[in-house]
Amino acid sequence: MEIKGCRILITGSAKRVGKVIALSLARFGATVILHAFKSGEAATATASEIEALALYRPPVLSGDISLRETWITMKDEIEKYCGGVDVWVHNASVFSETPFFTTTEGQWQHFMDVNLKGAFFGAQVFGEQMKKKGGGKIIAIGDVAGELIWPSYIPYSVSRAGMHALMKGLAQLLAPKVQVNVVAPGPVLLPEGISEAERQKIVKTIPLQRIGKPEDVAKAVRFLIDSDFLTGQVIRVDGGRRRP
Numbered sequence: 001m002e003i004k005g006c007r008i009l010i011t012g013s014a015k016r017v018g019k020v021i022a023l024s025l026a027r028f029g030a031t032v033i034l035h036a037f038k039s040g041e042a043a044t045a046t047a048s049e050i051e052a053l054a055l056y057r058p059p060v061l062s063g064d065i066s067l068r069e070t071w072i073t074m075k076d077e078i079e080k081y082c083g084g085v086d087v088w089v090h091n092a093s094v095f096s097e098t099p100f101f102t103t104t105e106g107q108w109q110h111f112m113d114v115n116l117k118g119a120f121f122g123a124q125v126f127g128e129q130m131k132k133k134g135g136g137k138i139i140a141i142g143d144v145a146g147e148l149i150w151p152s153y154i155p156y157s158v159s160r161a162g163m164h165a166l167m168k169g170l171a172q173l174l175a176p177k178v179q180v181n182v183v184a185p186g187p188v189l190l191p192e193g194i195s196e197a198e199r200q201k202i203v204k205t206i207p208l209q210r211i212g213k214p215e216d217v218a219k220a221v222r223f224l225i226d227s228d229f230l231t232g233q234v235i236r237v238d239g240g241r242r243r244p
Ligand SMILES: NC(=O)c1ccc[n+]([C@@H]2O[C@H](COP(=O)([O-])OP(=O)(O)OC[C@H]3O[C@@H](n4cnc5c(N)ncnc54)[C@H](OP(=O)(O)O)[C@@H]3O)[C@@H](O)[C@H]2O)c1
Pocket: 011, 012, 013, 014, 015, 016, 017, 018, 035, 036, 037, 038, 039, 040, 063, 064, 065, 066, 090, 091, 092, 093, 094, 095, 114, 141, 142, 143, 144, 184, 185, 186, 187, 188, 189, 190
């Protein structure tokens, strides 16, 4: 599929990795649609950056992705704006450390609601639209944690493993017209406020001996849009990361 002219929704694209993906796709000629939940102001600024480089102002959709209603509203808004999406890049998620013995029911549920239930109902809504239209691509941004399972991040890792499994199943279900793949990054943009010692500890787990960049994720997304004979894959963009 040609990126140029492609209509692409990127969830969680106000800032950080999602923003870099959106800017990169806009630079390659896509019509991008932004989405934010709590970062409305940052999303407006991102829309202005895209307007400056791509000469159109992308719409900013909003809403909590853990609710099915949010997906239906977003699909309706996109239909009005440009008739539908060709590609859905599912980037939004929640991430935090949860020591196993003190993890609460609320924390567990939050990971499952946002990272797994959100992806499920997004896929139900956009997968159906793509299937009816006869084509499309779903690219979910997962995490290498979903493959390796970090012991201090078990609820998060399990939610990512579930999301990877969901996408593998969808690749079968939505074939042959819709391709579904996962990009599973390793560390590409560390949480704000992380110490140098923690940073070095992470670098030691990466054979390529450095933290990646959000642009590495954007490149993998562009590769998956461009490639028409790939489905059901988890592409790890992680410098070869090992379990810490
Ligand atoms: N950063 C890394 O090194 C790294 C490593 C491995 C995997 N990943 C994956 O790559 C993706 C992007 O990483 P990131 O670090 O940029 O992510 P992030 O900053 O932690 O989160 C991305 C966005 O998700 C949105 N979000 C959270 N809860 C939501 C909800 N209930 N409804 C709607 N949106 C919600 C937030 O939007 P608002 O701010 O608008 O609320 C946030 O900006 C994530 O899926 C992450 O798991 C990142």
